[in-house]
Amino acid sequence: MKLVATSLLSLSLSLAPLCANADELRAKETFAVVWERLQNSGFNGKQESPDWTALKAEHQSDIESAKDIDALRREISELLEALKASHLELIPSSAFPKKGEAPKSGNAELGLRLAVIDNHLMVERTIPGHAASSAGIRPGWIVEKIGNFDLAGVLAKKHAGKSLKPRGLTVLQLTVNGMVSAIAPGTTLDLQLRDADGGLRMVALTARENAQTQTVLLPNLPPLPLRFESHRLPVAGGCVLQVEYSQWAMPAYDQLMQTLREHGDCRGVIIDLRGNSGGLIASLSAISGLFVDKPVSLGTMITTGGDLKLTALPRVVDNDGKDIRRFSGPLAILTDRGSASCSDIFAGGLQALGRARIFGDTSAGMALVSASIPLPSGDHLLYPTADFVDPNGRRIEGVGVIPDTPSPPTARALRDGRDPALEAALAWIDTSA
Template sequence: MTGKRPKTLAPVAFLILTAALLAGCSKGTPEPPSPGAAPIDSQLAVATFDTAWAIIYRTHFDTTFNGVDWVALKDSLRPEAQTAQTVGDLRRVISQMVATLGQSHFALIPEEASEAFNPYEEEDVGSEIGYIGIQFRQVGDQMVVVGVDEDGNVEAAGIRPGWVIVAVNGDSVADLLEGVRESDSRYSEDYRMWARVRGRLGGAPGDTVTLEVLDASDEELVLEVVLEPDARQPVKFGNLPTFFSDADAYQVSSDEYDVDVGVIWFNFWMSPLMKEIDGAIDEFRDADGIIIDLRGNAGGMGGMVLGLAGHFLDEKVILGTYKTRTLNLEMKANPRRVDTNSQRVTPYDGPVAILIDETSGSASELFSGGMQSIERARVFGKTSVGAVLPATMDRLPNGDVLYHAFAEFVTADGVTLEGQGVIPDQPVELTREELLAGGDPALDAAIRWIAEERAAASGTSQN
């Protein structure tokens, strides 16, 4: 088998989690007093709390508020908002309120985080954010490296897929795992562990991250990795801090299965990447199959899902429905009949596989769950995050931003993905042994399936 691996599986979580990481990264200099410690006027605190409560009361898609007595909750928490002494006190009260819903895409974004980076300023935003270039997933009780960026500092330090991360900056992974298992959450253990480790890898360019690792022979090493400036494409998404998007496309030629397969990976559903994705589809129109790799893709702009699906559908097929309190919005694929050179084409009709894992969320789940529900693609990997609520943002009186869901998503075959996630048609577990050997079990399984589909279509057998 020939080809190359994706440069990265995208070290991101939900957009909200990533925003917190970006806003909170250290620059290696003394930090000014936290804005959360600033005093707040009681009248402003109450107005901010009441506004946040009312926005959700008016716009939540479920009039039962997921089983929460929303009015009683206001009555119980409003006195705490009224007696809040600092901005931080108020934020804790509002965050507690939205967390009670137990649903994704509800969060309070501090004002300083929402305006951390201005996309209209002509500056090198990437120079503000450090990037480590390592990807990892939980395998059993271990946090195992699954990918290393080419030509980066992590690769230069000698770290390879299959190595085990034992500690980050002195924080033991085993202790983090114990803490995760002792806490209750709607999210999977694997996802929460990944997020906790990821949260300890932030910083500014030039900062040093100390990694304690086990190499391929289980020898324990302590390595220091200097964070690099983030050279990926900066993209602004609403009031959230700048995200860094990236995409990759490559062809895998399998001698074992006698197929040529195109693989497309990207880390966010962001419009600047669509041109690259469209170009990759054009490149692979004659391939035996196409694999869309959404491992590590946290989501983004849901509208992009319909455009990508249209590359594989010749009709306006409904992938699913957004259900708000007052209306239903059908999510119909937009068939793509013109290529990037403005030439007439027909959508790709060969086998399509989708790779997901415990870090695939939001728009990635809309796409994979929607394509799965109409049987246009086969999904491989691990169950996704289960965070599939479309959301919007509103500025509160104190300057903070309320990020809140306004609809739920139901697939074409009636499955609600929120809280459940997309369950792969073919579950594939990672093993350290396969990673050490240079394997990618989910990718290999998808290639084998494509070969079987091609063989069945031609009337031949595939061993």
């Protein structure tokens, strides 16, 4: 259930090499596969269906007559964008390891998280010991360019009324965070920034391996980095456990299960899903099960073949027969516009059940169930297979999960070294536990 197979897809379409000639494109067969999957996907649920006849008339000829791989990708992407839904992406073949080749390592990062704030792309967080903090970059700085990607120009056009594509700011935030957090060790990126005083800073950052990050392989998706962090925060009368993981995958469940064993005595737990763009739906059911005492529905997947309940599944013992420590105390979830797909559903489901309270900013609203298949052209298609509604019947797609306590970041707070969402969550736990 991955939002964007890599957060760089929209950018990678323009950067992917021209790796096939016209004879190798198999454009007509590729269109046939794409069209069949889109028509039968059922992603609209009970919403009004697109005008399939008009869409086919507008896009089929351009796709089938594409002369090179770049043109084919561009035309297919235009068709996908016309459907105005999440989980519709064309994944270039270059994102996957070649046959017989080991998966490329993507477990390096520059050590910063970015967010769109006040019509600027700002540094929201830096990780000590990584390239960004070592170079003196601080939260609240404005990022104007990453390489040749003119972020300031993109946001200026949006501010002037020239709107971005649907979900533009969300996709932009996901894309740039992918650029700085899912890259090979040794990769260098040039950044143009403005510091807190408005001074221009030109910085070259080289990605470093992160011992807390591992490469996760999901079916028909490129290798994805999973970073897991936990912090025991001292508070009056005990502690609060803060956990952050960058993808939804079973290794995140395993690490969280062990972390709860070690720190389950804390008064509350904070799950930080800011920037977590999705992953494997099975891990969502498993992780949710660590916070409930019996199976409960997190919502309903609406497919063309019928409705399916998505269930939080608590386990009693792990694979080694050891008791699993579930947490029943106050649970806070931090979200932002980069919290997508599984993150949307986890936050929305537990909020609707009254099991968790949400802090931060409204989530991405990209909450469709998806799958990925190879295409005759060599690329892969990520496409939605079902709509989703929470336990109260509320559709999250296109809306997002609205925090119980809105506490988005501000430029002033970042420059002062504050985290409004974390502060609000800690204050709530302090009064609840």
